[in-house]
Amino acid sequence: MSVFNASRLLNKTVLITGASSGIGAATAILFAKGGANVILLARRAEALAKVQEECRVAHQASGLKEGGKFASIPFDVSDRSQVESLLDKVPSELRNVDILVNNAGFVLGVEHVGDIASDDVESMFKTNVFGLIHLTQLLVKEFKAKNNGHVINLGSIAGREAYAGGSIYTATKHAVRAFTGSLLRELVNTQVRVTEIDPGMVETEFSIVRYRGDEGAAKNVYKGLQPLVGEDIAEEIVWAAARPPHVNIAEVLVFPVNQASAGVKYAAPQ
Template sequence: MKTALITGATSGIGRSTAIELAKHNINLILCGRRQHRLDALQNELSTTVNVHTLCFDVRDKDAVFSTIENLPEAFSTIDILINNAGNAHGLSPIQTGDLDDWDAMMDINVKGLLYVSKAVLPKMIAAQSGHIINIGSIAGKEVYPNGNIYCASKHAVDAINKGMRIDLNPYGIRVGAIHPGLVETEFSNVRFKGNDQKAATVYNGFDPLTPEDIADIIAFVVTRPYHVNIADLIVFPTAQANSTIVNKKIN
């Protein structure tokens, strides 16, 4: 049985991916900042696969490295890394952007992904095997009004994904990214700082993607034969044409 480490596993895409991978008999290391949610998910899935939880913030470099370096023996070999943890804070033009929001996006979306990858890679390289999935965004392919720093962070993920695939090619490690459009999760609640009413308007009038849709794609990607690497994938709901065009008449 393979083992997958999933960051941001307490909600949204990460949680749904854990549930989906368990159906494929993949053991799980679930990472997140909310221990009670990790415990609940572990209880739900541990009747199917082996589950270990890690409660840390990917921005905390020391916690990332010490925790991953000290995994129990049964979970010490990570076959699949899903870099899912990420966030968006605020939707302001750059001249009025909040510096704390900028730091949060760059630290979690970029540096956190790098820390976790760096901690996991030595054993993958030694084994000459592994699979890394980086969860990006259409914001990593386009720039939209007031998206400035969030888009910059996801453009960085896109570049890191490409560079990682080149650098790890000699070691037989598969690297790919999935870039979703509009997925209905806690994403907009975080972006609008807990304003549920404002967040809900983002998804009104059409059928957005669900976390389960992305989890299904991730499961497809990681279960392909070894010689197949899904390197770069963009997925939209049918109603979405790009970052700014959404047909809200399609349900």
């Protein structure tokens, strides 16, 4: 059954971080197609505006009368002052958020411990962990007050398995997994749902950032296999959000077919 058959997304308001590209952008567009309203957050204003227009086109093409309200807010999740003042920037018609998608996150470099720049350590933790926590705390208060809502956190296989060259990133994603698990247990006496989506190899701008703009090195990661793309993970996010209210998809681990773990994959000979 299509996620759109049950009309559970109609007029829901979704707030998505890291919405200017990759998984975040694909998720925003798919929610728009399903009749939701979407608040897009990311640092790049021009890219956000483009995604917002794609959301508008997707909603219009769906033929749905419900939803179709969109807002783009340039936003750095790693800046706590911006998080604390976020709701003041949200248009009044979108103020009642139903679904939070904590998608913003990145990895920088493949250096081993001892050679990792302190600035890189701090920037990854500020975005991947602290920003996610601060924003979740802000909206969970709202969700608990109305006894409804959904927190969807983007984890990673890196939150389940450590690997060489990824010590800081895996540490941040292990932290996200621990935080999400605690949140799930703390909200068990409410109607607020908590979901963690853990992708394996997804080809987006993510790897280009990891290799500091070296597109060749980024593409080499996926050589010989077909990786996931942002739309694949967007489908899992939107599917989880569209379950009946009494159903909570606690966690989803998603691999391309030729990946079995963080360090086990099959790449066809070239």
